Amino acid sequence: MERDDIIEYSLDGHHSEEQGVKIRKKIWMVTLLLTVVTAVEVILGAMVKQGSGAWLTVKILFIALTLLKAGYIVMVFMHLGDERKSLKWVILLPYALFIVYLMFIAFTEGSAVHLAM
Structure with missing residues (x-):
């Protein structure tokens, strides 16, 4: 017996190939930006010695970059950027x-x- 209440969601995507390319490009840009910001944080953490004069600046920069990433994630993945x-x-x-x-x-x-x- 075949059920008629199951919806095939893979057939419900009503966008063209151009829209698909645009969406994939946006995903790659988000991934690239978050990767670059994370790499900058890791490199700064590895290069600057704790207790040095620049360490306070690095800590504040870590907080700022983390807030930047968090805001960007909220804007993109929670669709707040469309509001x-x-x-x-x-x-x-x-x-x-x-x-x-x-x-x-x-x-x-x-x-x-x-x-x-």
């Missing part, structure tokens, strides 16, 4: 402010513990 500008700000701004607040607390408490020792 209106005001909705993007309403969603991303509270998270950005919260992260800045957490960074302030971490740096303040970290320096207080360092001075106490």
Whole structure:
């Protein structure tokens, strides 16, 4: 007995080959960008010695690059990039402010513990 309630989703893709090429190009660009940013983070982490004068700058750069990657992932994979500008700000701004607040607390408490020792 053949079921008629099963939908074959592979036949439901209604886009042309040009749209498919465009989608695959976007996927490769996202992969390339995230790979490059991650490689920059790894290279900086391997090259700069902990405790040196540039280490604070590298830590702040790590945080900035990580936030860049997180924002880009949200924009692309969660389709927030397709929304209106005001909705993007309403969603991303509270998270950005919260992260800045957490960074302030971490740096303040970290320096207080360092001075106490």
